[in-house]
Amino acid sequence: MYRKILVGHxxxxxxxxxxxxxxxxxxTTGADLVVANVFAIGALPYGxxxxxxxxxxxxxxxxxxxxDDAGAEAQAFPASSPTAGLYRVAEQTDAGxxxxxxxxxxxxxxxxxxxxxxxxxxGSPCAVAVTPEGYAKQTRGDLSTILVGYDGSHESRLALDDxxxxxxxxxxxxxxxxxxxxPAIAYGKGASMGGYQELQEAAEELRRGQLDEALQSIPDSxxxxxxxxxxxxxxxxxxxxxxxxxxxxxxxxxxxxxxVLLGSVSTELMRHxxxxxxxxxxxxxxxxxxxxxxxxxxxx
Numbered sequence: 627m628y629r630k631i632l633v634g635h636x637x638x639x640x641x642x643x644x645x646x647x648x649x650x651x652x653x654t655t656g657a658d659l660v661v662a663n664v665f666a667i668g669a670l671p672y673g674x675x676x677x678x679x680x681x682x683x684x685x686x687x688x689x690x691x692x693x694d695d696a697g698a699e700a701q702a703f704p705a706s707s708p709t710a711g712l713y714r715v716a717e718q719t720d721a722g723x724x725x726x727x728x729x730x731x732x733x734x735x736x737x738x739x740x741x742x743x744x745x746x747x748x749g750s751p752c753a754v755a756v757t758p759e760g761y762a763k764q765t766r767g768d769l770s771t772i773l774v775g776y777d778g779s780h781e782s783r784l785a786l787d788d789x790x791x792x793x794x795x796x797x798x799x800x801x802x803x804x805x806x807x808x809p810a811i812a813y814g815k816g817a818s819m820g821g822y823q824e825l826q827e828a829a830e831e832l833r834r835g836q837l838d839e840a841l842q843s844i845p846d847s848x849x850x851x852x853x854x855x856x857x858x859x860x861x862x863x864x865x866x867x868x869x870x871x872x873x874x875x876x877x878x879x880x881x882x883x884x885x886v887l888l889g890s891v892s893t894e895l896m897r898h899x900x901x902x903x904x905x906x907x908x909x910x911x912x913x914x915x916x917x918x919x920x921x922x923x924x925x926x
Contacts, residue, residue: 627791628657628722633698634712635663637688640727643761645696647902648725654769654796659698660719663689664711716752723904725755753788755904769798769871773901775863775891776802778836781876785906786840789874793848800850803866804837805859806830830854860894867901874904
């Protein structure tokens with residue numbers, strides 16, 4: 627499980643949401659918690675150096691107070707951009723998970739990932755979680771339900787592995803959701819609704835088998851159930867995410883090894899999920915523990 631959890635805090639309310647999730651997951655996993663603020667550096671006009679130094683000191687003192695309140699280590703880190711700075715902190719601290727808050731301009735209790743969150747998800751060296759606006763103010767206990775977007779791919783199996791570990795540590799219930807996209811309608815000679823229906827049934831049968839295999843691999847000590855849905859994966863997962871503590875998905879494998887490359891489903895969830903979303907990159911673990919990789923494409 628995670629040994630270090632890094633929270634990126636921009637001294638805005640969204641940072642408090644990220645700290646709240648970081649504290650919960652650190653308490654569950656026993657991980658060390660690091661709270662970091664990254665302040666931009668660059669060429670300064672002559673005469674602005676003193677004012678910039680004061681602002682740097684103010685940010686360092688503010689993040690130290692936030693970290694002290696959370697029982698965490700503080701990091702105030704200069705960098706060319708917040709994204710670049712958080713990457714460096716994550717690598718230097720060997721963080722297994724990085725958490726950030728969402729934009730303040732979305733609907734309350736929904737994620738609306740801003741440019742920094744989406745930027746992190748497109749290149750992070752570790753798993754990344756994004757919290758919805760207002761998360762810190764919600765009344766919660768420990769993790770109660772963990773939802774996994776599962777499609778039988780290598781990446782979603784890695785997400786399932788971590789979700790199983792979190793469920794074992796926290797006593798949370800585990801819910802696997804497999805979404806079968808509707809086949810694209812083909813027009814032209816030989817096309818028929820009968821062929822479309824056959825494609826849909828074959829896809830559902832394949833995914834149902836993968837879901838059953840995953841459920842059988844989960845230890846008896848974990849309360850787990852599975853659901854098969856049909857439709858757009860991003861929309862369906864966001865819809866069933868209400869009332870859950872955490873939604874875990876796997877990222878696509880087409881980026882550099884050990885780097886997240888966000889796909890369409892993860893992007894959809896980053897914009898509309900009502901609960902924290904945790905995206906797992908391929909390469910953080912060499913192999914999943916829940917069976918063969920298969921040929922399915924990752925939902926994320």
